[in-house]
Amino acid sequence: MFEIEARLEKKGITLDAMVDAAMGLYVSHGMPDEQAAENIRRKMQKYLTDPNIASLLLGAVLLEEELYENRKDSEIAEDPVFLLSDEIIGMAIAECIGGTYARFEFTRYDQKKPGILATLGPFLDDAVAGLIAGCTSRLYSECV
Numbered sequence: 001m002f003e004i005e006a007r008l009e010k011k012g013i014t015l016d017a018m019v020d021a022a023m024g025l026y027v028s029h030g031m032p033d034e035q036a037a038e039n040i041r042r043k044m045q046k047y048l049t050d051p052n053i054a055s056l057l058l059g060a061v062l063l064e065e066e067l068y069e070n071r072k073d074s075e076i077a078e079d080p081v082f083l084l085s086d087e088i089i090g091m092a093i094a095e096c097i098g099g100t101y102a103r104f105e106f107t108r109y110d111q112k113k114p115g116i117l118a119t120l121g122p123f124l125d126d127a128v129a130g131l132i133a134g135c136t137s138r139l140y141s142e143c144v
Helices: 004-010 015-024 033-048 051-069 085-098 100-112 115-119 122-143
Strands: none
Touching (some): 015 115, 033 122, 085 122, 100 122, 115 122
């Protein structure tokens, strides 16, 4: 949908990098790490084709390009506290996938920024964190 996986890859955000970031804060729920990583990968692949998730991710890609990458001396280069739309996009993605629990999972990934999340700009780090949080939250719910 919207070639979102290819658009993310063009920015260096591969499925492998997102799975690695997810595993950076993974909390074991009685399944081996390798199995958890594969389950997370399958969930990500599924949700990358969901039109709602893909459109929110596309919005983050375009906002990052317009407001961060394409502007010399961008006002949001340091992800200022008054910028909330990036967090809202990330939380929306997380909640679309995993419900209310995923919002709390999003906060963990947003604050710790494991793996590739630490290298991304203000919109993509939160959007990708939302995807990760939604998928890991869903995995945890299924393990109970």
